[in-house]
Amino acid sequence: xxxxxxxxxxxxxxxxxxxxxxxxxxxxxxxxxxxxxxxxxxxxxxxxxxxxxxxxxxxxxxxxxxxxxxxxxxxxxxxxxxxxxxxxxxxxxxxxxxxxxxxxxx
Amino acid sequence: xxxxxxxxxxxxxxxxxxxxxxxxxxxxxxxxxxxxxxxxxxxxxxxxxxxxxxxxxxxxxxxxxxxxxxxxxxxxxxxxxxxxxxxxxxxxxxxxxxxxxxxxxxxxxxxxxxxxxxxxxxxxxx
Numbered sequence: 001x002x003x004x005x006x007x008x009x010x011x012x013x014x015x016x017x018x019x020x021x022x023x024x025x026x027x028x029x030x031x032x033x034x035x036x037x038x039x040x041x042x043x044x045x046x047x048x049x050x051x052x053x054x055x056x057x058x059x060x061x062x063x064x065x066x067x068x069x070x071x072x073x074x075x076x077x078x079x080x081x082x083x084x085x086x087x088x089x090x091x092x093x094x095x096x097x098x099x100x101x102x103x104x105x106x
Numbered sequence: 107x108x109x110x111x112x113x114x115x116x117x118x119x120x121x122x123x124x125x126x127x128x129x130x131x132x133x134x135x136x137x138x139x140x141x142x143x144x145x146x147x148x149x150x151x152x153x154x155x156x157x158x159x160x161x162x163x164x165x166x167x168x169x170x171x172x173x174x175x176x177x178x179x180x181x182x183x184x185x186x187x188x189x190x191x192x193x194x195x196x197x198x199x200x201x202x203x204x205x206x207x208x209x210x211x212x213x214x215x216x217x218x219x220x221x222x223x224x225x226x227x228x229x230x231x232x
Contacts, residue, residue, distance in 0.1 A: 030214060032214065043223065043224055044202075046219060049220075050209070050216045094158070095166065096143070098155060100152040
């Protein structure tokens with residue numbers, strides 16, 4: 001099974017900041033990497049798929065990069081609604097494992 | 107509009123079997139570009155992928171749980187059912203179903219989850 005490791009596990013930032021979250025796969029997964037945003041008490045929602053494809057309706061301040069084993073999600077110019085937990089998931093091979101999540105706090 | 111909704115018991119006893127139903131609307135379970143996954147999240151913890159069912163009834167399961175899990179679909183009812191046997195308090199959490207979307211690239215098929223159901227909170231306790 002492929003293991004996904006996210007860092008950091010939590011992150012404090014301010015409105016307007018630029019933040020980067022990292023996800024590392026235990027083996028190469030090409031660009032089969034998705035990012036989800038989850039707010040308290042709500043279901044996750046996809047923000048980025050296939051490593052760098054912005055989901056429709058997601059602001060362009062979100063960007064994703066990476067290929068192989070190392071991936072990043074960057075949010076440029078944090079807005080109050082961006083404070084949430086972010087999860088990465090690989091869909092290169094089953095089981096489609098998740099990282100442990102990164103909690104982005106004000 | 108695509109929606110998924112989980113239903114089932116919110117309280118089960120240890121050793122019992124949990125049966126959850128995901129009712130979908132806005133898309134067909136026959137669509138070859140889509141599937142359905144089940145996932146869960148213990149309170150305050152990370153998401154855990156459980157299983158999926160793809161077109162032509164291709165199934166896959168979480169490695170550590172595969173002996174306890176079973177997934178099936180009823181296309182005529184637009185439902186996907188997950189069964190988990192021998193429930194334990196450690197299985198307490200919110201269970202989600204989500205649509206799996208496929209994109210057929212030149213060299214690979216890319217998949218992601220969108221949208222998700224609202225989730226159902228399941229507690230395992232005697």
